[in-house]
Amino acid sequence: MTYNLRPLALVPLTLVVSLAGCQKAPDAATNKKGDRPTLITSVVVKEGELPNQLSATGHVEAIxxxxxxxxxxxxxxxxxxxxxxxxxxxxxxxxxDARDDEANASKSRAQTEQTAAQLREAERSLHRSQELARAKFISPSAVDTAQAKVDTLRAQLNAARADQQTSAVKLSYTxxxxxxxxxxxxxxxxxxxxxxxxxxxxxxxxxQLDPVQVTFQLPERELPALLAAKQQAPVMVNTTLPDGQQRAGKVTFMDSQIDKSSGTLLVKAEFANPDQLLWPGLSTTVNLDLGRQRGLVLPLQAVQTGPEQRFVYQINAQQQVEAKPVQILRSADGMALITGIKAGSKVVLEGGQNLRPGAKVQESKAGDKKAGRASGSAKASHAASQGAAA
Incomplete structure (x- = not known):
């Protein structure tokens, strides 16, 4: 008997080998893709300055x-x-009711007038006694007696005037x-x-409702800036009225010591209040302008917020990122004044949300995104043409 062997038995084995080769290709592509650096944009930390504007919640008080x-x-x-x-x-x-005090005042006034009249009579008598003594008609002792009477009445007149003044004061209390x-x-x-x-x-x-003062607290770290600004000129502040308008004032008082329990400084600002919209007891927000403060400046977008602290991703010479803790002193117009990193350091601006310390990065250029989109379109077109040919 003759057997006719067909070559079709070899086909399944060939397909298995081909499929095995296809399964390994994605793994290699995945590893290769995982080793690629992350595209980011960077910014250099530079010396600069930001407006030193503070905000605090205060309460209106009557002066x-x-x-x-x-x-x-x-x-x-x-x-x-x-x-x-x-x-x-x-x-x-x-x-x-002033009837009793008016009577006492009248009595004191009359007593003063009586004593004054007696004094005038005693002074005339003394003058006559002195003339008679010079003419040797009376003894010197008579002159001494007249002089003593004048001195006594002068003292009584002073006492009467004091009583009259006291009565007038009591009468004014009514x-x-x-x-x-x-x-x-x-x-x-x-x-x-x-x-x-x-x-x-x-x-x-x-x-008193015009002017009024607003009392508020500032952190102790702001004391040097506040003192420096006060030496240059009066520190101006503004607050928002209940109707939404802004009103300007100036700092008039700084406490002589820091509150140890809260680490804050008590400050008072005075505001004109002719319309009485700032009512005592009202809670309001006070904004202070302390000029400009110099330091290290970078975009606020570059600062990451971690579970325990804020940080930036600093890029080293090997194009790897390191997490550097920073502290934001203040921010304005999308920029931040920071400490914790050196001037000239290059940090990640965009793309840091998917990074980890030690990750490799590559700075993107202006045409990277367009090139990426063009490359993706070319790959899609090639795949479509291959599918059509099959």
Whole structure:
């Protein structure tokens, strides 16, 4: 018997070998692709300057606020303003029952006039005694007696004038006027009630609303810049009013010591407030302009945020990246003033989100992205033509 052997049995083996070769190719391509450096853009850390602008939350306070209290116990005779009214400096607020004090003032005035008249009579008598003594009609002892009477009456007149002044002061206490211009609060007494010097509540509270001050805290690290700016000129600040407008002011007070518990400095700024939009107790944001600060500057985009600290990827001579911790002192207009790295260092600007320390990088050029897109299109066209030929 003759057997007819067909060559088709060899075909499956050939296909298996071909498939095995095809399976190894992607692995090699993957490894080769994994070794490729990451395309990035870089920037050099340079010396520069940024606006030194600070922002803090503060509270509006009245520069002056006093409790109006009586200086003597008397009945309220009249109230000459309304609650919440704006009053002028020296404006009459309360009058107290002054009948007793007016009587005492009149008595003191009369006593002063009586003593003054007695003194004038004693001075005339002394003058006559001196003339008679020079003419040898009276003894010198009579002149001494007349002189003693004059001296006594002069002392009594001084005492009477002092009593009269005291009575006038007490009488002035029956008229209570505003010590400065401001806004009145709640009135705690009524006409006819008794005003007491040791009362638990004041008659009214008067608060100055123009100007006002805003009190806020600054970190202690900003103290050198604040002192330097204050030596050059008044430190100007601005705040936002409730209606959205900006209002300018200036720093008028810096505390003499740093708060140890918070590490902050107490600062006060004064603002004109003619429209009374800055109300005592209001919370507001204060912005300070301390000029410009020099240091190391780079785009804020280059700074990465890690789980514990901020850092940048510095590129070394082997085109590998190293994570360098940095501290941002301040930022403005997309730029950051930093510490923790040397001037002239090259760091990753774009493409750092997929990097790890030690990774190789390659700086992209202007045409890299276009070339990449063209190459991808060419590969796609070649693959399509191959598929059509098959």
């Amino acid at each position: 002056r606020s006093v409790e109006i209290r009586p200086q003597l116990t008397a009945q309220i005779a009249g109230i000459h303003f309304s609650e919440g009214a704006n009053v002028k400096a020296g404006q009459l607020l309360f009058t107290l 008229r209570i006027s505003a010590p400065f211009a401001g806004r009145t609060g709640k009135i705690n007494v009524h006409q006819g009630s008794l005003a007491q010097t040791n009362g638990s509540e004041p008659l009214v509270t008067l608060t």
